[in-house]
Amino acid sequence: MTAADELLADLDAIEPWHLDLYQDLHRHPELSFQEHRTAGLVEDRLTELGYEVHTGIGGTGLVGVLRNGDGPVVLARADMDALPVREASGLPYASTAIATDASGHETPVMHACGHDMHVTCLLAAAQLLADHRSAWSGTVIALFQPAEELGTGARAMVEGGLAARIPRPDVALGQHVMGLPYDTVASRPGPALSAADSIRITLHGRGTHGSMPHFGIDPILLGSAVVMRLNAIVSRELAPGHFGVVTVGAFQSGSKSNVIPESTTLLLNLRAYDDRTRKQLRAAIERIVRAECEASGSPAPPEFDYTDPFPVTDNSPQVHDRVSAAFTEHFGDKAVLMEPSTGSEDFSDIPNGLGAPYLYWIWGGFDPDDYRRAAAEGTLASTIPGNHASTFAPVMEPTFRTGASAMTVALMSYLTSS
Ligand SMILES: [Zn+2]
Numbered sequence: 001m002t003a004a005d006e007l008l009a010d011l012d013a014i015e016p017w018h019l020d021l022y023q024d025l026h027r028h029p030e031l032s033f034q035e036h037r038t039a040g041l042v043e044d045r046l047t048e049l050g051y052e053v054h055t056g057i058g059g060t061g062l063v064g065v066l067r068n069g070d071g072p073v074v075l076a077r078a079d080m081d082a083l084p085v086r087e088a089s090g091l092p093y094a095s096t097a098i099a100t101d102a103s104g105h106e107t108p109v110m111h112a113c114g115h116d117m118h119v120t121c122l123l124a125a126a127q128l129l130a131d132h133r134s135a136w137s138g139t140v141i142a143l144f145q146p147a148e149e150l151g152t153g154a155r156a157m158v159e160g161g162l163a164a165r166i167p168r169p170d171v172a173l174g175q176h177v178m179g180l181p182y183d184t185v186a187s188r189p190g191p192a193l194s195a196a197d198s199i200r201i202t203l204h205g206r207g208t209h210g211s212m213p214h215f216g217i218d219p220i221l222l223g224s225a226v227v228m229r230l231n232a233i234v235s236r237e238l239a240p241g242h243f244g245v246v247t248v249g250a251f252q253s254g255s256k257s258n259v260i261p262e263s264t265t266l267l268l269n270l271r272a273y274d275d276r277t278r279k280q281l282r283a284a285i286e287r288i289v290r291a292e293c294e295a296s297g298s299p300a301p302p303e304f305d306y307t308d309p310f311p312v313t314d315n316s317p318q319v320h321d322r323v324s325a326a327f328t329e330h331f332g333d334k335a336v337l338m339e340p341s342t343g344s345e346d347f348s349d350i351p352n353g354l355g356a357p358y359l360y361w362i363w364g365g366f367d368p369d370d371y372r373r374a375a376a377e378g379t380l381a382s383t384i385p386g387n388h389a390s391t392f393a394p395v396m397e398p399t400f401r402t403g404a405s406a407m408t409v410a411l412m413s414y415l416t417s418s
């Protein structure tokens, strides 16, 4: 029996309290940077467990520190925010919450990305460590982050003075519940999640009557040429097999059939696994847009507004070796190699800001039989609701057990190292 197993023998005893907390968080989701109630519940719990708690880091972010003798300093992170989505899961504990978003609009809110599960699992691991101090030594930092969904919460904590409030971590750990069976934990060394940028591009034309196009410069035709060319970047400029995504998610222009409008706005999203590719994609986009504006005789240069930057999640091979070995010891053949994901996360801003190596892994929330049947039939996309779907609904109890176990096993792989 490993030291982690000794802690996890108590999971049955602490599970009811944590499942109550999970349902409570799920019923009361909060938008990014509005996680006041959630942070308050976490603060109360960490204080009860004997952690030294620091609140208000980067808005609603907080940390609990538990010092337990000599040994490594290990940081574990959970994100707390929910999404502006109307829940359609049909669960007895479904959210009916309404909140006011940053632009003053009322919106339904839902934990459609499972961050309520992340908070619950990290608190469970925090309790198991607090209850079994003789089984390990070192320092644990349990970090609860705001606003992951905006890609800015992790950076807000770093810029909000995180480093001054905590001992410097030797390693950082994070996890996410995703579309896998609930008995499965997946990790990989190297790039695991992509870097991302959103770009708002404004193209300027000259408005005129729709019957007299020769008096104007048509920004819809200009925008159309831009969209066609942008879609050739990945297929013609990146080496075949090299990962990159350029998506035009919105094309906004015009209001009436007989008016040529003044401008066109494009909203783009791009993804890459390294900064060199990210820069290459940005440069190609800007080059094409400027050249097409020139070709159209655009009266003003195009404008580029970069928003929602997410860093690449590039797992340390050394941390992966250690933690994945512990996962295999605990989960057996349900500890698997993760496929690189085209999704993005801001977790790595925290270890990067603190100079620590890190591992970010995923685990599943769905019935293994349903999952494997759908995978065999090629119907996964229609059977398993993805993160951010209004029907996203991890199966509560086994998902909690796997997530709480994975976090405990990973923490203990460092805290019992001496
Ligand atoms: Zn999300």
Ligand SMILES: [Zn+2]
Pocket: 113, 114, 115, 148, 176, 387
């Ligand atoms: Zn998420």
